[in-house]
Amino acid sequence: xxxxxxxxxxxADPTRRRLLDELFARDGxxxxxxxxxxxxxxxxxxxxxxxLEEAGLITTRRAxxxxxxxxxxxxxxxIHDRWVSKYAEPWAAxxxxxxxxxESEEDEDE
Amino acid sequence: xxDPYAVVDGTxxxxxxxxxxxxxxxxxxxxxxxxxxxxxxxxxxxxSDWTPGSSYESSVPGxxxxxxxxxxxxxxxxxxxxxxxxxxxxxxxxxxxxxxxxEIEPVGSSCRLTVTHDHLPAxxxxxxxxxxxxxxxxxxxxxxxxxxLDTPGSLMYADATGWER
Numbered sequence: 717x718x719x720x721x722x723x724x725x726x727x728a729d730p731t732r733r734r735l736l737d738e739l740f741a742r743d744g745x746x747x748x749x750x751x752x753x754x755x756x757x758x759x760x761x762x763x764x765x766x767x768l769e770e771a772g773l774i775t776t777r778r779a780x781x782x783x784x785x786x787x788x789x790x791x792x793x794x795i796h797d798r799w800v801s802k803y804a805e806p807w808a809a810x811x812x813x814x815x816x817x818x819e820s821e822e823d824e825d826e
Numbered sequence: 827x828x829d830p831y832a833v834v835d836g837t838x839x840x841x842x843x844x845x846x847x848x849x850x851x852x853x854x855x856x857x858x859x860x861x862x863x864x865x866x867x868x869x870x871x872x873x874s875d876w877t878p879g880s881s882y883e884s885s886v887p888g889x890x891x892x893x894x895x896x897x898x899x900x901x902x903x904x905x906x907x908x909x910x911x912x913x914x915x916x917x918x919x920x921x922x923x924x925x926x927x928x929e930i931e932p933v934g935s936s937c938r939l940t941v942t943h944d945h946l947p948a949x950x951x952x953x954x955x956x957x958x959x960x961x962x963x964x965x966x967x968x969x970x971x972x973x974x975l976d977t978p979g980s981l982m983y984a985d986a987t988g989w990e991r
Contacts, residue, residue: 789842797967
């Protein structure tokens with residue numbers, strides 16, 4: 717199943733990225749908890765959650781009468797491995813080396 | 827990372843899922859074979875005889891201990907329940923014993939792999955379960971392409987094990 721397209725589409729919406737951030741901050745929230753912070757109808761939030769679930773970015777579990785939503789970062793990691801690390805990390809490694817170098821010089825001045 | 831876990835009945839849990847185009851048998855082998863496991867787990871092997879009640883350990887002898895525990899349920903190729911104690915730093919050791927459940931379910935020509943990490947104390951250090959997305963993404967890449975991950979960090983202990991990249 718090659719669902720990278722679905723993941724990119726799911727991430728291409730500010731409300732859905734915000735829902736992922738909400739779950740990153742506190743995983744396992746119910747629909748009622750997730751809709752509290754959003755200026756949107758319950759139906760609208762449900763629609764976004766369904767798109768995120770179809771893309772594999774969230775999973776759900778029943779706990780008693782509650783339905784809990786969990787962030788699933790595996791598809792994001794796959795995008796990182798395939799698309800981000802190749803382009804970004806040689807730079808990031810160089811910059812973090814520069815940062816360490818500059819900060820260690822600062823320490824010596826103190 | 828803040829507290830990316832859910833508190834259910836007083837203990838924390840996290841759930842990770844991926845679809846992998848492979849058979850349940852091959853996926854089970856990739857989870858339990860020391861050499862295959864090392865290829866997507868930072869270069870670290872996991873050793874056990876995989877019988878119910880047996881112990882397992884994941885380490886690079888003399889270099890680093892990663893985790894240890896008991897195989898509570900062993901039902902190849904569909905279900906493995908393990909106790910899990912992280913050992914790679916004092917911070918994660920302080921979390922103590924939790925539980926990891928691997929579930930493999932065939933879906934068409936693929937398998938759905940679900941890893942549930944629960945029985946964690948509320949406020950558990952995020953590193954204890956934060957590595958799963960990297961591990962499961964690496965497992966999927968290995969089984970579907972035969973290629974190993976070479977992104978930074980993914981093989982940090984490979985040189986110490988002498989394992990060939």
